[in-house]
Amino acid sequence: MDLVSISLLLLIFLMILLVMGVWIGIALLATGFVGMQFVAGNIPAGSVLATSIWGNSASWELAALPLFIWMGEILFRTKLSEEMFRGLAPWLNRIPGRLMHVNVLACGLFGSVSGSSAATTATVAKIALPELLKRGYNEKMALGSLAGAGTLGILIPPSITMVVYAVAANVSIIQIFLAGFVPGAIVMVLYSGYIIIWHMIYKDQAPPPEPKMTFREKLHESKNLIPISLLIIFVFAALGLGWATATECAAWGVVASFVIAWWQGFLNRYAFWQSVMGTVKVTCMIMLILAGAGFMKQSMGYTGIPGALAAWVDGLGLNPYSLIAVLTIMYIILGTALDGISMIVLTTAVVLPMIERAGFDLVWFGIFMVLVVEMAEVSPPVGFNLFVLQTMSGRDSNFVALASLPFFFLLVVAVAIVTIFPGLVMWLPKLVFPG
């Protein structure tokens, strides 16, 4: 069989397994196994499978994954959500859009300690949504900005999605983390800018400002944000100055989160074990997918499909911008059926050689992937952020999806910005890791 028919066959096989409801990790393993059967020279698929997966899994760098998940699990159970609303609200009273900006800022802050966008959305919305509606803010705008800003959870490091990409693409976790800061800030500016413009047009949609506070009163309201801000600065500094590896950084983050939880009186034996077992479940789920993806990637490598595909795309003579445009559309479509992690591990094996050949940096492409995963989070029918807000607000899925649509397009704008100015993404990682 030629490569084209083998690729089609494998693709169809994988799709059937996924549609049949086979667990994603197992479906990837199975596809990798079938791919191995087409390789000339009789490779012992079973032994390759056992050896490579053990080698991939026993890695201390990967240990950053459960630790970052754990950190989010602990902080999620603290009072952070209330404190963020109280602490941020007084400062935003004068800007058009007023407290609506709490959504963006609080999600950005929580994104700096959490690696999951669904958890970020849920944590911030828990308090912000009822508070905003109570004050009479526009519901559509509140839901849309929460759905959009919640995706910052995976763009601003630490990020589970980034760790998964880094492992799948074999690039440094720290470099991807560092690359996420500036794009994270860009997305926040886009969101807040949109909120400002919208409120300048629809002046009647925001309630009157809250009573004025003195600077001292504002500071008093924000004092509970000090521990979390210190934690964020600390983790960033450790990453940026190269004091610690990503794994050590994550360990420090866990310890600091325990201190915050203990300070607030949320740390007891039950909460501790609950956070541990929650972390175990998320980690094992991801690790099975990563194991499957690793094996499929290896099997694909043996068949030579990715290389041939890369050469074919190269031969088309597309300019880099069109390639990114085509990939963006492909990922938007994929995002309507798959979750972010599956999207990354399913496609990296074939897309990365193509991207490298077109002259893109794999760290830059990681940020691109995170942005398209963010779009998937806010696009129906399976966008998890939409689902979270749908249940929290009691609105139907169409209402929430329409409300989030402007923020979906702002993410498309963000992709365009980082594609035209790749230096925005690469500046920080290059600064810390010159050469």
Next chain:
Amino acid sequence: MIRRTLDALYLAGGILAGIFLVIILVLMMALSLGRPLGLNIPAGDEFAAWSMAAMSFLGLAYTFKSGDMIRVGLVIDKFEGRKKQMIEIVALLIGLGFIAYFSWYATSFTYYSWLLNDRATGVVPVPLWIPQLSYCGGLILLGIALLDELIHVLMGGLPRYEKPKPTTAEEVIEQALQSAV
């Protein structure tokens, strides 16, 4: 009796995985704090790596049983009753087949480590079959859990690895946290 033993086994795997998570944290902190103090944990990063593998594999069955192993629900959620049951049986058969195959080779991989007396190349020459036990053990446990569910669904039971759709905001938040997306 069998039911209770099996459930206890899955939970034990999950708890062991949790203990390895705590070990990773302690090791990484010790490595990080020890460096400036000039204290060094022999082969600390290797122990962390093995703990990571042990955690990932030992918790698989527990994760599967709690319904946190993700799959694409877009199509299967549309079916109900008899058709849904058939789909579940096929998915379980495929899952069981591949996990059985995988555990077989993971076990033989560990067996050869033991037979050839493979040792870690680091400072502490730990026989490699010891950390690798978690690898084959965890996969076999997942295989048992899949077989357990297959028999249950074949007998007409509803799959126990499917989480009920969340209805309250609290449940949504809880599931959001577990989704990792």
